[in-house]
Amino acid sequence: MSQNLLQHDSPPPIVTMSKPSQLRGMKPTRQGFGEGLVVLGERYDNVVVLGGDITGSVMTSLFKERFPDRFFSIGVAEQNATTIAAGLALSGKIPFFASYGAFCALRNADQLRISVCYNEVNVKIGGGHAGISVGPDGATHQVLEEIAYLRTLPHMTLLVPCDYLETKKATIAMGEMVGPAYIRFGRAAVPFFTADDTPFEIGKAQVFREGSDVALIACGAMVWEALLAAEQLAKRGIQAKVINVSTIKPFDVQTVVDAARQCGAIVTAEEHQVHAGLGGAVAEVVAKNFPVPIEFVGVKDSFGGSGEPEELMEKFGLTWKEIYAAALVAMERRDRGLIGYRAVKDVPHYHPELLEADGQPAR
Amino acid sequence: MSAEFPIVFEPVTFDNRRRPAEEFAKIAQMIRRDIIKSLVLAGSGHSGGPLGSTDIFAVLYFGGYMRYNPQNWWTPRDRFVLSAGHMCPVLYATLANTGAFPKEELRTLRKYNSRLQGHPGRDMGLPGIETSTGSLGQGISIAVGMAMADKLLDQNGYRVFTLTGDGELQEGSVWEAAMAAANYKLDNFCWIIDNNDCQIDGRVHEVMSIYPLEEKCRAFGFDVLTVNGHDYGELCAAFDHFIANSEKGSGKPTAIIAKTLMGKGVSFMEDRYEWHGKPPTWEQARIALRELGEDVPEPVAA
Numbered sequence: 001m002s003q004n005l006l007q008h009d010s011p012p013p014i015v016t017m018s019k020p021s022q023l024r025g026m027k028p029t030r031q032g033f034g035e036g037l038v039v040l041g042e043r044y045d046n047v048v049v050l051g052g053d054i055t056g057s058v059m060t061s062l063f064k065e066r067f068p069d070r071f072f073s074i075g076v077a078e079q080n081a082t083t084i085a086a087g088l089a090l091s092g093k094i095p096f097f098a099s100y101g102a103f104c105a106l107r108n109a110d111q112l113r114i115s116v117c118y119n120e121v122n123v124k125i126g127g128g129h130a131g132i133s134v135g136p137d138g139a140t141h142q143v144l145e146e147i148a149y150l151r152t153l154p155h156m157t158l159l160v161p162c163d164y165l166e167t168k169k170a171t172i173a174m175g176e177m178v179g180p181a182y183i184r185f186g187r188a189a190v191p192f193f194t195a196d197d198t199p200f201e202i203g204k205a206q207v208f209r210e211g212s213d214v215a216l217i218a219c220g221a222m223v224w225e226a227l228l229a230a231e232q233l234a235k236r237g238i239q240a241k242v243i244n245v246s247t248i249k250p251f252d253v254q255t256v257v258d259a260a261r262q263c264g265a266i267v268t269a270e271e272h273q274v275h276a277g278l279g280g281a282v283a284e285v286v287a288k289n290f291p292v293p294i295e296f297v298g299v300k301d302s303f304g305g306s307g308e309p310e311e312l313m314e315k316f317g318l319t320w321k322e323i324y325a326a327a328l329v330a331m332e333r334r335d336r337g338l339i340g341y342r343a344v345k346d347v348p349h350y351h352p353e354l355l356e357a358d359g360q361p362a363r
Numbered sequence: 364m365s366a367e368f369p370i371v372f373e374p375v376t377f378d379n380r381r382r383p384a385e386e387f388a389k390i391a392q393m394i395r396r397d398i399i400k401s402l403v404l405a406g407s408g409h410s411g412g413p414l415g416s417t418d419i420f421a422v423l424y425f426g427g428y429m430r431y432n433p434q435n436w437w438t439p440r441d442r443f444v445l446s447a448g449h450m451c452p453v454l455y456a457t458l459a460n461t462g463a464f465p466k467e468e469l470r471t472l473r474k475y476n477s478r479l480q481g482h483p484g485r486d487m488g489l490p491g492i493e494t495s496t497g498s499l500g501q502g503i504s505i506a507v508g509m510a511m512a513d514k515l516l517d518q519n520g521y522r523v524f525t526l527t528g529d530g531e532l533q534e535g536s537v538w539e540a541a542m543a544a545a546n547y548k549l550d551n552f553c554w555i556i557d558n559n560d561c562q563i564d565g566r567v568h569e570v571m572s573i574y575p576l577e578e579k580c581r582a583f584g585f586d587v588l589t590v591n592g593h594d595y596g597e598l599c600a601a602f603d604h605f606i607a608n609s610e611k612g613s614g615k616p617t618a619i620i621a622k623t624l625m626g627k628g629v630s631f632m633e634d635r636y637e638w639h640g641k642p643p644t645w646e647q648a649r650i651a652l653r654e655l656g657e658d659v660p661e662p663v664a665a
Contacts, residue, residue, distance in 0.1 A: 048516070072511065072547070080539035083501045087508020090494055093516065095508075111536075114498045115505055119485050 027164035027192040029185035029221075030128050034059025036171025037096060037126075041067045046092060047175060050074050050081045052099035057187075058128040060098045078103045082111040082123070089121035094175060098126030101184060105146035116180045117153045124174055125182045130160075131271030132299060132316050133188040133221060133309040142304035148276035150182050151249045157181040157202060158249040160270075160278070162223035164192045166246060169200040177202060184220065186271070188309045191224040205252035207259075211239030214327045215259035215266045219245045219278045222269040222297070228320035233327055240327060245278055253285045260290040265330035267295045269323050274298035293333035295326035366645035366662055370400045372469055376462035381427045384595035390460065391421040395628045396655045397456035397469055403648035405473040408481065411625035411638035412528060413453035415592070416557045419621055420457040422598040423524065423555075428606065430522075433462040436490035441521050442509050444493055446502025447528035447557065448482040449640070455479050458491040500534030503527055503554065507540045510552040510616075522609055526555040530562030532573045538583065541618075545584025548614040553605045554585065556618065557592065559625040561636035576620055585618040592621030629654055 040047045041063055051073040055061040064071040074081040078099055085095040097104060105112070105127050116123045127146060134142045150158045159174060159181065161167040167185050174181040199206055208223065209230050216226040223244045230240040241259055245252065260266060266286065268279035279296040286292060299316050313319055377390050398413045423429050423443070431440040445454050452472065459466045464478070471477035478487040482497030493509075496502040506525035513521050531537060544552050558576065560567045567573055580587045586608055590597040598621070605617040625639065626632025629651040632643075643651055652659045 070516075072515070074543060075539075075546075077536070077539040077542070079500075079536040080504050080507075080543060083504030083536070083540070084508035084511065084543065086494065086501075087505040087510075088512050089508075090505065091509050091512030091517070093512055110498050111501055111504075114495060115501045119495045 022193065024192045026189040028187060028189050029161060029164055029167040030059045030187060032161070032164040032167030033098070033126050033128070033171050033183065033185050034062040036168040036175075037063040038066050039168075039172050040175040041070065044094060044175065047094045047096065048072065048088060050085055050095060050097040052076065052078055052081055052097065052104065054099060058098040058100070058126060060096070060126070078108045079111050082108040082125070083115045085123045086111075086115040086119055086121050089123050090119070094122055094124065096124045096126060096175070098128060100129035100141055101127030101143035101146045102129070102141055105143065105150055105182065109149060112150075113153060117155045120155045120179060122178055123180050126171070127182060127184050129187050130184045131186055131220065132304045132312045132318060133186050133190065133271060134304070135188060135309045135312065136306050138306040139303040144271070144273050144299050144304065147184070147248055147270070147272050147278060148280065151281060153180075155180050156249055157247070159183045159202065159247055160219040161185070161246045162220060162244050163190065163194050165194045165196070166198070166200055170202075170246060173200065173202050186221060190221040193224060193227075200246065203247050203250045203252060205243050205245045205247070205255040207241060207255065208244050209240065209242035211241040212262050213238045213240060213265075214331050215241045215243060215263040216269065216323055216327065217243045217245055217256060217259065217266060217278070217282055218269040218323075219248065220271050222271055222318065222323075225318070225320040226269055226323050229323035229327065232320065232324050238327070238331070248278060248281060251281050251285065253289070256282055256285055257289045260286050260292045264292050265327070265334040266292060267297060267323055267326040267330055269297040271318055272298050274300055293330045295330040297322045297326050366649070368645070368649060368659055368662065370404060370470070372397060372400060372466040374466055376433075377425050377460055379425050379427055379429070379431070379461065382425070384599060387418065387421045387425065387595040390425050391417050392628070392655055394421060394453065394456045394460055396652055396657055397459065397466070398452045399629070399643060399648050399651045399655065401452055401456065401469040401472040401479075402642035403645060404470055405642060408452055408473055408642050409449045409640050410642055411561060411632060411636070412447065412450040412557065412559070413456075414629060414632065415559050415623040415625045415627045416450060416526065416621070417453055417627070418593045418595065419526070419555060419557070419598060419623075420453050422595055422602065424457050424461055426599060426602065428602045429524065431461070431491070433490070436463055439519065439521065442493050442506065442523045444502045444506040444509070444523070444525040445483060445496055446506070446525050447499065447531050448496035448502065450526075450528070450557075451479070451483050454483070454491070458489070461491075463490040499528070499531040500536045503537055504540040504543075507544050507549065507552065510544065510549040511547055514549050514551050515547060520551070522551050522553065522606070524553045524555065526557060528562070529556055529558045529560060529567050529573060529576075530570065532556070532576075533571050541580070541583040541585065544616040549616045550608050550613045552616040553602075554616065554618045556620045557623055558620050559623045559634075561625040561634070561639060563636070563639045565636055580618040580620070584615065586613065586615045587618045587620065589620040589622065592623035593627055
């Protein structure tokens with residue numbers, strides 16, 4: 001993604017609980033995955049990597065160069081690679097297989113269900129090219145549905161880290177845990193903003209910014225957008241809590257329910273279909289434990305397309321502006337009660353007039 | 364008048380050693396009887412494939428080809444993966460006859476909480492069940508992964524066997540696995556194809572032909588042997604050939620195409636694809652067991 005996606009109208013300084021700091025630059029999350037694998041290779045002799053012909057693209061090439069004896073090419077055969085990984089795991093190895101999410105989460109869906117998850121074997125999958133920010137490759141390669149599938153699989157651990165560094169930490173952590181796990185990462189360079197001491201723990205959502213007016217719950221690259229939205233909301237006197245859900249499964253119920261209690265209004269944001277992904281997970285736990293209005297920012301039941309990442313993020317409504325508008329809608333629904341619900345649009349869209357009220361020119 | 368009769372599982376087991384071909388007949392007959400008994404008690408399940416492949420299992424597990432310790436299964440051992448998971452009644456009966464678990468447990472096939480799931484489930488921890496299978500085409504890839512782990516990394520010299528059906532070969536990923544086995548020169552890998560030309564909907568060559576099979580396997584890089592899957596001598600020779608390949612490091616995986624008859628050993632099931640996925644009734648079980656040499660009493664009039 002080019003700089004220009006980041007340099008929104010005025011890049012705000014992020015005030016946080018000493019967690020993510022300033023923008024440190026732009027880096028693709030896939031690089032964090034590739035580097036994390038090398039760290040694992042150094043630490044553990046039984047970590048092996050399977051290639052699916054796109055090793056440079058998902059950066060397993062870093063491991064391949066460093067540990068050629070523990071790298072095995074399987075070719076363009078994701079079903080086979082997934083099940084071979086199960087066989088390796090049943091023989092005491094820690095196999096990683098990485099490809100594009102479209103192929104290593106969905107093409108091999110049955111293999112993941114039976115040979116990996118039902119078997120409960122120590123297979124690790126790296127799913128690259130996630131989300132619309134894949135860019136020019138177009139709809140076939142922009143996977144927007146896999147969170148929905150993967151989070152229904154028993155025994156699965158599902159990680160969606162927010163930037164390069166968190167992806168590296170998460171990759172190492174998934175290699176060190178026991179059991180099936182999947183990590184989702186992207187192609188484009190995206191904001192890199194977490195620090196070495198930003199906490200990461202599988203199963204724990206992190207509050208990146210405190211606030212009690214509305215909770216912005218995001219995963220992946222949308223976490224940065226949520227932080228930007230929070231800064232804009234602050235200009236209107238609205239304090240938003242920003243939560244980074246880097247583990248979709250097992251889901252951190254407590255942190256989300258606490259946010260629902262404290263804020264009474266929630267926005268979810270993800271580079272995924274609005275159905276059954278992070279938003280679905282949040283809706284499930286909130287509906288059960290503490291129902292409050294939720295607005296969902298994500299791709300609205302459509303496929304992607306070709307274009308530059310920032311053009312697509314804009315077109316499909318995946319920027320801070322949609323999160324900002326959705327936050328106002330969620331709070332309105334909260335404050336106006338049931339009668340107000342009908343008066344509010346179901347799906348939030350970018351409202352230029354709201355920004356103009358802030359003196360921020362619409363793009 | 365009830366057609367039911369008492370089912371007794373004979374508490375005998377067999378040892379695993381090189382033996383003359385004719386000795387396998389007795390073992391196979393015991394396994395076939397145990398299959399019929401467990402299926403009639405279950406009231407559902409697959410009869411045809413298990414009976415048809417029993418002779419292969421008898422030779423593999425009781426002829427010294429698979430190396431295992433029935434008293435403590437999870438020790439260094441050769442691996443067998445039943446890729447055609449629905450054929451598990453023969454695997455369960457075979458394992459019980461090794462002494463891996465009590466034969467009485469065959470009564471629990473497909474029952475609530477049983478370790479003998481309708482398709483093998485690794486979660487149940489039954490000795491000898493290396494992996495869950497049941498979704499066709501996956502077991503062979505798992506077996507390839509196991510063979511890779513030893514051949515390319517650990518080098519402990521263990522052998523990996525897998526058995527697929529022939530209808531299963533319509534799953535494309537089977538051929539992905541075959542490609543990988545040859546690519547990595549897995550001479551410790553033996554692929555057995557139970558070729559009875561029967562699948563649920565009819566004859567394999569009519570539902571979707573997989574032929575010519577021998578040529579396909581050869582083109583995929585396998586050392587291919589076609590045998591009569593009910594001839595113990597031919598089966599032994601084929602497994603001997605595989606072990607020679609494996610020990611001398613031939614660099615080629617072995618495929619054994621075993622020509623079998625579905626339902627072998629029970630006259631009314633033999634070579635009838637209708638028996639793919641159903642169990643015998645009590646009356647049919649009585650006839651089957653008699654044909655398999657067990658003296659079952661006539662039903663008593665009430």
